[in-house]
Amino acid sequence: MTSLPDTESEQQRTPEAEGQPKSRTRRAALILNPVKPTDEDIRAIVTELSLEQGWAEPLFLETTEDDPGHGQAQEALKAGVDVVIAAGGDGTVRCVAEELAGTATALGLLPLGTGNLLARNLDIDVDDPRGAVEAALGGTERMIDVVHVNVDRAQDAHVFLVMAGLGFDAAVMADTRDDLKDKVGWLAYVDAGIRNLPGKPSKVSISIDGGKRTTRRLRSVMGGNCGKIMGGLEIFPGAKLNDGLLDIMTIAPSGKLGWFAVLGKLLARGKGKDPSLEYFQCKTAEVESETPLEIELDGDSLGKGTHMAFRVEPDSLRLRMPYGKKDPAILADPTP
Numbered sequence: 520m521t522s523l524p525d526t527e528s529e530q531q532r533t534p535e536a537e538g539q540p541k542s543r544t545r546r547a548a549l550i551l552n553p554v555k556p557t558d559e560d561i562r563a564i565v566t567e568l569s570l571e572q573g574w575a576e577p578l579f580l581e582t583t584e585d586d587p588g589h590g591q592a593q594e595a596l597k598a599g600v601d602v603v604i605a606a607g608g609d610g611t612v613r614c615v616a617e618e619l620a621g622t623a624t625a626l627g628l629l630p631l632g633t634g635n636l637l638a639r640n641l642d643i644d645v646d647d648p649r650g651a652v653e654a655a656l657g658g659t660e661r662m663i664d665v666v667h668v669n670v671d672r673a674q675d676a677h678v679f680l681v682m683a684g685l686g687f688d689a690a691v692m693a694d695t696r697d698d699l700k701d702k703v704g705w706l707a708y709v710d711a712g713i714r715n716l717p718g719k720p721s722k723v724s725i726s727i728d729g730g731k732r733t734t735r736r737l738r739s740v741m742g743g744n745c746g747k748i749m750g751g752l753e754i755f756p757g758a759k760l761n762d763g764l765l766d767i768m769t770i771a772p773s774g775k776l777g778w779f780a781v782l783g784k785l786l787a788r789g790k791g792k793d794p795s796l797e798y799f800q801c802k803t804a805e806v807e808s809e810t811p812l813e814i815e816l817d818g819d820s821l822g823k824g825t826h827m828a829f830r831v832e833p834d835s836l837r838l839r840m841p842y843g844k845k846d847p848a849i850l851a852d853p854t855p
C-alpha cells in the first residue's frame with residue numbers, strides 16, 4: 520500500500536482556484552442516457568440550477584446505442600464547457616470518462632439506474648439528482664486514477680474507473696437480464712451469478728508489473744481501481760481511487776464447496792491463506808487465457824477475448840463532487 524500523496528491540497532481544486540476569469544459565463548454539458556428510468560426531469564433541473572448560479576444554458580446531449588458517450592463527450596469538450604455531467608449508470612460514466620481523462624475538464628456524476636458503483640465508492644448519494652447537479656456545478660474537485668485496458672493487443676485502449684474482469688464476473692455481466700434489472704435491481708446480478716457458478720476453470724497466465732508469468736487454473740481475474748460493490752461489500756479490501764494502484768484479484772474455487780471458500784475469504788476482507796482468492800497490488804498487469812473468456816469493463820460486456828493488459832494512470836480524471844466530510848482526500852469546503 521502506498522500512502523496518500525502529501526500534495527493532497529494540490530489535488531483539491533475549486534473552480535475559483537483554477538483562476539478562471541470571473542467574467543466568462545460558465546456552462547455545463549449534460550450527457551444523458553435516455554434509457555435509464557427516472558421520475559425527475561433531469562434537463563429541467565440542470566437548466567434551473569445553471570441559470571440560478573449565473574451559468575449559461577446547458578448543452579444537452581443524449582447517448583445512443585451506437586454511441587454510448589464518447590462522441591457526446593468529444594462534442595462537450597469541443598464546446599469548451601466547464602463541467603460534463605454524466606447522467607446514467609457506470610457504463611455512461613465510463614465512456615464519458617474515457618474522453619475526459621487527461622483533460623482539464625471536470626466530470627460530474629448524476630447516478631441513474633441500478634449499479635452506480637463509482638458514485639457508491641465515492642459515498643455520493645445515488646438518489647438525489649438535484650444534489651448531484653448542485654455538486655457538479657459548485658462542488659469540490661479531486662483527481663482520481665483511471666485504469667487503461669488493452670484487449671487482445673488492440674491499438675486503442677479503453678479505460679475503466681471501478682473494476683474490470685475476464686471470466687466469471689464478465690460472464691455474469693453478459694448474462695444479466697435487463698428486464699429483471701428493471702424489476703429487482705441488483706438482484707438480477709445474483710440471478711445471473713448463480714446460473715454461472717458451475718463451469719470449468721481456464722488456464723490463465725498472469726504477469727504483475729512486468730514480472731515473470733505465472734500460470735494458474737481459475738475462473739476469473741479481476742482488476743479493481745476501487746473496491747466496493749453492491750451492499751457495501753468491499754471485494755478489493757482497501758483499494759482506493761487515488762492510490763495510484765491497481766488491485767488484481769484471482770478467483771479459483773476448487774471442488775464443489777469452492778465458492779463457499781471464495782465467499783468466506785471475501786467476507787474476511789481477503790484475510791487467510793486459502794488460495795481460492797488471491798490479491799496483488801501493482802501498476803501494470805498482463806493476463807492471458809488459453810481459451811477465449813468474457814470480458815467486462817465497469818459492467819459493460821466487451822465480448823470474448825484472451826488477452827488483457829492493465830495500466831493504472833494516476834490522478835488523470837478531474838471529478839467534481841459534493842464536499843464530503845468523511846472523505847480524507849477532500850480538504851477544502853468550496854461553499855462560502
Ligand SMILES: [Mg+2]
Nearest residue numbers: 744759760764
Ligand atoms: Mg486504486
